[in-house]
Amino acid sequence: MNFKTTIAAAIAALTVTAGIAMAEPVKVGVAAEPYPPFSSLDASGKWVGWEIDIMNAICAAESMDCVLTPVAWDGIIPSLTGKQIDAIMSSMSITEERSKTIDFSDKYYNTPADIVAAKSSDITPSPEGLKGKIIGVQASTIHQAYAQKYFTDAAEIRVYQTQDEINQDLAAGRIDATLADSIALSDFVASDAGACCEDKGPVMDDPTILGMGVGVGVRKGDDALREKFNAGIKAIRENGEYDAITKKYFKSDIYGS
Amino acid sequence: MSGLRDWLKPHRIVMIALFVALVVWCAFTLRWDWIPKYTPLALQGIWRTLWILAVTSVLGFVLAIPLGLAQAIGPWYLAYPARVFCTVIRGTPLLLQLWLLYYGLGSLFPQYPWIRESDLWPYLRQAWPYAVLGLTLSYAGYEGEVMRGAFAGVGKGQLEAANAFGMPRFTVFRRIWLPQAIQSALPTLGGETILQLKATPLVATIAIVDIYAVAARVRQDTFIVYEPLILLAAVYLAIAGILAFAFKKLEERVPVKTG
Amino acid sequence: MEQALDLLALSPPGWGGNLLRGLNHSLQIAFGAFGFGLLIGLLGAYGKLYGGPVTRDLLAVYTTVVRAVPELVLILILYYVGSDLINQASEALGGGRVEISGVAAGIWVLGVVQGAYATEILRGAIKAVPSGQIEAARAYGMSPVLMMRRVTIPAMMSFAIPGLANLWLIATKDTALLAVVGFNELTQETRQAASSTRAYFTFFLAAGVLYLMVSLASGRIFGRIEKWARKGQPSLRKAGA
Numbered sequence: 001m002n003f004k005t006t007i008a009a010a011i012a013a014l015t016v017t018a019g020i021a022m023a024e025p026v027k028v029g030v031a032a033e034p035y036p037p038f039s040s041l042d043a044s045g046k047w048v049g050w051e052i053d054i055m056n057a058i059c060a061a062e063s064m065d066c067v068l069t070p071v072a073w074d075g076i077i078p079s080l081t082g083k084q085i086d087a088i089m090s091s092m093s094i095t096e097e098r099s100k101t102i103d104f105s106d107k108y109y110n111t112p113a114d115i116v117a118a119k120s121s122d123i124t125p126s127p128e129g130l131k132g133k134i135i136g137v138q139a140s141t142i143h144q145a146y147a148q149k150y151f152t153d154a155a156e157i158r159v160y161q162t163q164d165e166i167n168q169d170l171a172a173g174r175i176d177a178t179l180a181d182s183i184a185l186s187d188f189v190a191s192d193a194g195a196c197c198e199d200k201g202p203v204m205d206d207p208t209i210l211g212m213g214v215g216v217g218v219r220k221g222d223d224a225l226r227e228k229f230n231a232g233i234k235a236i237r238e239n240g241e242y243d244a245i246t247k248k249y250f251k252s253d254i255y256g257s
Numbered sequence: 258m259s260g261l262r263d264w265l266k267p268h269r270i271v272m273i274a275l276f277v278a279l280v281v282w283c284a285f286t287l288r289w290d291w292i293p294k295y296t297p298l299a300l301q302g303i304w305r306t307l308w309i310l311a312v313t314s315v316l317g318f319v320l321a322i323p324l325g326l327a328q329a330i331g332p333w334y335l336a337y338p339a340r341v342f343c344t345v346i347r348g349t350p351l352l353l354q355l356w357l358l359y360y361g362l363g364s365l366f367p368q369y370p371w372i373r374e375s376d377l378w379p380y381l382r383q384a385w386p387y388a389v390l391g392l393t394l395s396y397a398g399y400e401g402e403v404m405r406g407a408f409a410g411v412g413k414g415q416l417e418a419a420n421a422f423g424m425p426r427f428t429v430f431r432r433i434w435l436p437q438a439i440q441s442a443l444p445t446l447g448g449e450t451i452l453q454l455k456a457t458p459l460v461a462t463i464a465i466v467d468i469y470a471v472a473a474r475v476r477q478d479t480f481i482v483y484e485p486l487i488l489l490a491a492v493y494l495a496i497a498g499i500l501a502f503a504f505k506k507l508e509e510r511v512p513v514k515t516g
Numbered sequence: 517m518e519q520a521l522d523l524l525a526l527s528p529p530g531w532g533g534n535l536l537r538g539l540n541h542s543l544q545i546a547f548g549a550f551g552f553g554l555l556i557g558l559l560g561a562y563g564k565l566y567g568g569p570v571t572r573d574l575l576a577v578y579t580t581v582v583r584a585v586p587e588l589v590l591i592l593i594l595y596y597v598g599s600d601l602i603n604q605a606s607e608a609l610g611g612g613r614v615e616i617s618g619v620a621a622g623i624w625v626l627g628v629v630q631g632a633y634a635t636e637i638l639r640g641a642i643k644a645v646p647s648g649q650i651e652a653a654r655a656y657g658m659s660p661v662l663m664m665r666r667v668t669i670p671a672m673m674s675f676a677i678p679g680l681a682n683l684w685l686i687a688t689k690d691t692a693l694l695a696v697v698g699f700n701e702l703t704q705e706t707r708q709a710a711s712s713t714r715a716y717f718t719f720f721l722a723a724g725v726l727y728l729m730v731s732l733a734s735g736r737i738f739g740r741i742e743k744w745a746r747k748g749q750p751s752l753r754k755a756g757a
Contacts, residue, residue, distance in 0.1 A: 032698030072698030140477035348731030350692035497584035
């Protein structure tokens with residue numbers, strides 16, 4: 001590794017891609033932190049998971065040249081508005097709060113938010129059932145917003161950067177429960193590390209916070225791209241590709257009603 | 258004091274005016290409406306940052322003294338581990354050390370159920386003991402290296418003179434060696450403590466809500482990027498400024514007469 | 517133990533290859549940032565020593581702010597500001613969006629931080645060069661650039677190297693902070709491997725060993741360079757301290 005190649009690489013990386021006749025690639029942002037079974041890095045350095053497969057299928061259906069771009073979850077919306085990426089496909093729920101800043105495509109999945117806790121505990125998914133407990137939630141998620149609205153008075157809320165770190169602390173016994181997406185949690189509960197814990201069921205729904213399902217985030221006013229993703233989602237829903245991919249990962253449909 | 262005249266040089270007046278204009282421009286064009294809502298949280302965050310800084314710096318310095326002493330004059334079975342400790346701490350990123358302590362140790366807990374029954378469990382469940390431990394060890398690792406030099410630098414003649422007076426060994430250490438070593442290490446303490454301040458935001462990655470975490474929370478809740486970061490930088494600048502000033506005053510109060 | 521070795525195997529399903537790839541990225545960023553920082557440092561040091569009052573004050577603000585604000589905060593600010601500025605500039609010039617690779621962004625972000633420290637180190641080193649040498653060069657009628665290349669820089673090297681060695685170590689360790697913005701350098705790769713396999717302890721320990729090896733090897737190399745730079749200055753140790 002010498003200095004010259006590094007500099008050359010840096011200069012090459014800064015070259016402008018505009019003015020080239022072919023269609024500009026669409027940079028699709030995915031949270032750099034692992035979120036199995038939706039998106040995570042495997043041992044060979046490749047991104048895998050349900051959401052990655054769905055992304056590839058949508059992009060193929062609409063013949064878009066999609067480039068997967070890992071971005072810190074914490075800064076994924078600023079990255080979109082700052083034009084480092086063009087779209088977000090990272091299990092981001094469509095909420096009123098986010099819709100003030102970015103636009104969303106139609107939903108491509110919708111699953112309830114569940115509480116997971118130790119098998120031996122008597123926790124129930126309600127403010128009363130969580131009294132005096134410590135709940136872990138991931139930063140800038142609908143689950144954090146929900147916990148902060150409903151559980152602040154009853155329980156202590158600890159905010160983590162990734163859901164994996166929460167699962168890890170749940171297994172270690174540092175927290176009593178976590179509120180997160182039921183599918184992501186079912187994967188954890190089924191694993192060896194999650195043997196400690198079980199799903200205690202969904203929390204009471206609040207669509208203003210928990211949103212209307214997961215959609216592709218695009219910049220405000222980028223309607224052309226939004227329409228393309230809508231068309232792509234519709235296409236793979238209709239031609240059976242969506243169900244085929246879902247069967248690979250899950251026992252039941254996750255599109256929701 | 259030529260301080261005031263320094264500030265009134267023509268080019269400085271222009272620069273200060275430009276700076277004030279910039280601040281005013283920021284105040285009116287950027288979004289600050291989130292501040293009232295987050296003020297209580299921010300004050301709590303600042304308090305937590307200062308608390309961690311103070312506790313870990315003091316504990317770290319206390320730990321640095323035996324580390325420096327062991328390396329300077331200790332027998333090999335003390336000097337060697339002390340050296341390895343300092344090398345490891347200084348040779349690896351603090352972020353990784355914190356994650357190893359918090360998540361690494363945490364991942365071992367499920368294998369040993371008795372840990373949850375021990376008296377330490379209420380502390381092991383919290384995040385702050387790991388943060389305090391990690392930052393303390395880090396401060397001790399860097400300052401231990403400084404203290405080694407400080408102990409080695411104390412004049413031989415003084416120690417011999419003290420011995421000739423028939424002072425017991427511990428008295429020599431307490432009355433002559435330690436004060437002089439600390440005095441010669443004092444100028445580095447200020448810098449080291451500011452470095453420690455700059456390390457504190459790392460604790461936000463293990464779910465501690467310091468001032469950095471509060472700024473991140475504002476960004477996450479409101480999607481406003483620059484404003485909380487700019488304010489955060491200003492807060493750290495202010496704390497660093499106060500620290501630098503305090504250490505300067507402290508140094509002035511300690512008489513320097515040894516050569 | 518055996519299980520740990522399986523996890524660290526270089527080819528999949530082991531994650532060792534990922535760690536090494538992360539290390540490679542970390543070193544590239546550290547190297548680039550160190551170089552970029554040296555460049556800023558050299559310009560900054562000359563600006564602080566010989567620049568006009570405005571240059572000097574601006575440089576003072578730069579070095580003070582960078583040295584007082586946590587790297588983590590600076591990284592976030594520079595990361596968002598940097599790409600925003602480049603994109604806006606490009607759009608203003610009528611061009612399209614500029615692609616910034618992770619490595620280039622990391623070099624820019626850490627380079628600006630390194631530059632502030634390098635400025636102070638190099639300024640101190642230049643000031644430590646005996647003024648007689650510079651006056652002699654001037655008396656020979658050397659141009660400022662030639663003087664810098666032939667006299668000042670070689671003469672200050674021995675004063676600057678201990679500080680620069682330390683700065684390089686800081687560069688390698690600071691790359692870990694880029695994990696927080698999602699760069700796939702060593703710490704981020706480690707975090708991904710750890711959470712995929714749940715072997716947090718093993719992977720963080722392994723990454724620690726890699727960082728330590730880099731530190732120790734760098735220490736050796738800089739020790740050699742220092743010896744080489746001090747050639748012909750045998751009395752430095754006594755005179756300098």
